[in-house]
Amino acid sequence: MSMHLLLGSRPAHRGWRSCVVAVVAALALSLPAAGCSGGGDKEHSANDTFVYLSSRGLVTEWDPARSYSDEVVVLSNVYETLTRYNYVTGRTQGVLATRWTASKDRRTWTFTLRDNVRFHSGHPLTAEAVKSSIERTMRLKASASYVWDPVERITAIGKRQVRFELSRPAPVDLIASATYAAWIYEVSDDAEDYRATARGTGPYTIASWNPAGENEVELTAFEDYWGGWRGNRYKKVVFQAAPQSSTAAQLMDSGDATYAGGLPPQLVDTLRGRPNVTVYERPSWQTLIGLMNTEKKPLDDIRVRRAVADALDYRELVKASRGALVASDGVIPEGMLGHTTTLDMPGDQDRARKLLKEAGYGPGSGRTVKLEMTYPAGDDTVRTLGDLMKAQLRPFGIDLQVAGLAWASAQWPRAKKKNVNERQDIFVMWWWPDDPEPLSYFRNVFRTEKEISYNLAYYSDPGLDRLIDQVGALTATNPDEAVRTYRTMQEIIIRDAPQLFLGTNTYQRVLSSDVKGFVDNPAYANVVFVHDLTHK
Template sequence: MSLQLLLGFRPAHRRIRPRTAGAVAVLTLSLLAAGCSGGGDGADDDTFVYLAGTGLVTEWDPARSYSDEVVALSNVYETLTRYNADTRRTEGVLATRWTSSKDRRTWTFTLRDQVRFHSGRPLTPEAVKAAIERTMRLKASASYVWDPVEKIVPVGKHQVRFELSRPAPLDVVASATYAAFIYEVCDDPKDYRATSRGTGPYTVASWNPGSEDELELTAFKDYWGGWHGKRYKKVIFQAVPQSSTSAQLMSSGAGTYAGDIPPQLLDTLRHRPNLTVYERPSWQTLIGLLNTRKKPLDDIRVRQAITNALDYKEIIKASRGALVASDGLIPEGMFGHTTTLDMPGDRARARKLLKEAGYGPGSGRTIKLEMTYPAGYGTVSTVGALMKAQLRPFGIDLRVQGLTWSSAQWPRAKKKNPEERQDIFVMWWWPDDPESLSYFRNVFRTEQEISYNLAYYSNPRLDRLIDRVSALTATDPREAVRTYRTMQEILIEDAPVLFLGTGTDQRVLSSDVEGFVDNPAYANVVFVHDLTHH
């Protein structure tokens, strides 16, 4: 990732990315019979209502998608494999089995038989090759996960061979949240906006940007997984900007799933007989990126002082269960996680460092900083107010400002003049695939043109470790774990980032739903076809 970015805070952490405003007028996506398009059966059966924030879909192209629409696209498109966060193993989806050479540089995937795209065309090795090569060629989204791939070779009617330039865990790569979808390739790039072209259980029935029922999916009658049992034949993504409204809709039975409910409202829903609350640690880290190119944060002593001045235990307590303390950048349950890092939080050291830098109480010099977050997220505002109070005794005046993401916060962060950017950029980050690499590659590797490295940070030593750790994961896991530890130690020492906590996924579902599994490898995604109802 997946950016995979939710900036700000709600218990269900949506990664917000640059987006264009959708038209308010209703736009229905017709499932054309011609070209590469197809359709579902149009049946109006039992409906799963997913309560989401506004502006769900920002990109229809599965090769370019890198935002909130993944919760819908993951029900329309499929990947070769899927990662099981509980077993820590990949499982087959469009592939039934796979093998690799001893050096992990050649991988062969056997495709599932009797799979059809929504157009009716069969899934073939050539179609898999075409989809992945197009994704690699576009260099959008998280396409970098395929960087080790040098050649894709169809083998017979049911196999695809990948030849790599370096060792890589390609079964994990093939399960990525973003950029791993297998889709039917068409010549007209605009046609990716016109209809769904996946192999998944649902097709797009309508898209109404700006309306309450923003997106509707309907069952694909020829889905290879079948429709036995009481499965949901329709999925509606309903835009609900207020968490209090989501709570009311869930209480009344009008919603089937909600994740955007803060702890204080969640407590009121816990014991309702028609609802079930699910909670588990997520793979989403709340971080504050310090502007390393802007005074006084260009002074490492000031950055180290700020990272040590905060009382993280108090911040976690204020979140009321929505956050747990960070053990580093890599969340618990992911490869490379460790509980033995020497994390910041030494307030005496903070005072000493500020004094060395010429700041702090008695110096006559106040540090004025601005922290930005997307407007409308109550808990991050509360955490920001707490940070402001904690930093004040150190002679640091923190201004906490909520900005509209697309029109203010993101454009400001991308300004060429470092002096015009924010001082601290708060965001959620989760992985693009079940590897831990994207926590580092996207956010902390040197960028000539700024994308998500919003600390504007550069460390050649860290860059070299980032570039080699993925191959180590495939060939020498123990050395890879040591490398991830070193990478986190560099970030703690250089202090371009505040480790504000790891999120707890808190979901509310109708008690009628059976089979729900919250998989932290796919943030906020509900694989609806896996579910049944009473």
């Protein structure tokens, strides 16, 4: 994934804050915890209102071409894409497109649009509207617009067909299903229009936005939605601020909320088996990575970087996460093209000692490796891991200092400072792909950058750059060769050690037991497609 706005806020993990101990005890006894009560409309939650608990300040950008942060959970219910990735089948399925064809060389794609679709304005969805939407997104070069880079020309063929002509082969059906930058919308020259009136085709429209309020965003049903409203579907969606995980757990237990994601495992455990809630768990595509500053001493020495990576006990780190993480098999998580379990992953502590000795560090050398690691403040899983990493590295003569920094105002700006010595040594963040391809794990994080964006290891390898530039076309034309290329790319990263593989997030979602039809799709991190659900 890319984080081109506030990736530090993605995922929106809520910490184990002030009331956790009280809430754990209270939930065990089915009693309220004093001083930690939450509000909500229980009657609506039980009937036609879906209450999604989120962190405060959910929406940072309303423009669907610019959005690249947590508001994805809102906008994915307001806007739609041509296709959507089905994790179970490993294929795309139609949303605004009903079918599509590709030329043999995968450089020309033609999509046929669904009939009788209307924007929230009442205007019909046309091929020209799709063309204008994607061209504007490409022109703005914001968010994940790079996914459209292979597109040279878009042509509207009549009212219901759109043709994409590419400069190189690419899987446009996957691109069109991207989490960001693939939404279809009515184009407006007035930026305020995207906030004041939703310009999508989705099942919900924006009823209200109150950034400082308990209910930050409220959506209401678009009655003319092409998918209809048969059955007991939710007609209203409320994104309710619950910045404290203790409050979120209470609201779920009391029935005043419908969905909570990112609760600490300690609180999830207290909710298991309760008749009014269901806990869903599955591995995600969100990886926790530590980017090591390859330009700053002592990590500019590959031996030191590899030693740090080898010195960590990853099994112990995963165990300490209490179910929030599983061990990483490589750069690419399970379920994606190119994933493999046969890479020679770091974790050889004897090799760590040898490498440190070669580099002139380690016990008995008189030289200590001093490192500072930063992570997005408020992420208690990472804070717990940081404390353990500090203890694990100490016997190797590595002094690790750990600091949680506000993403937007401190951590990311510091990593982009011109003076390399003012940057942190290890930059910890979550990463997941923008579309159902693994390319953004490499293109965004490890491809050579002239201007610092997300390659916060400041890593450069011309050979890897060439493979990154080639693998997208291979995915479309020769998937087996793409798999082999992705393996080589991962071996390069492991060899050069710009990254610590700290684990892959396990989704732990708590939903009301009234909810039917929930599917946790790792291609759309933290998104609930509410119209797909029904309730009792």
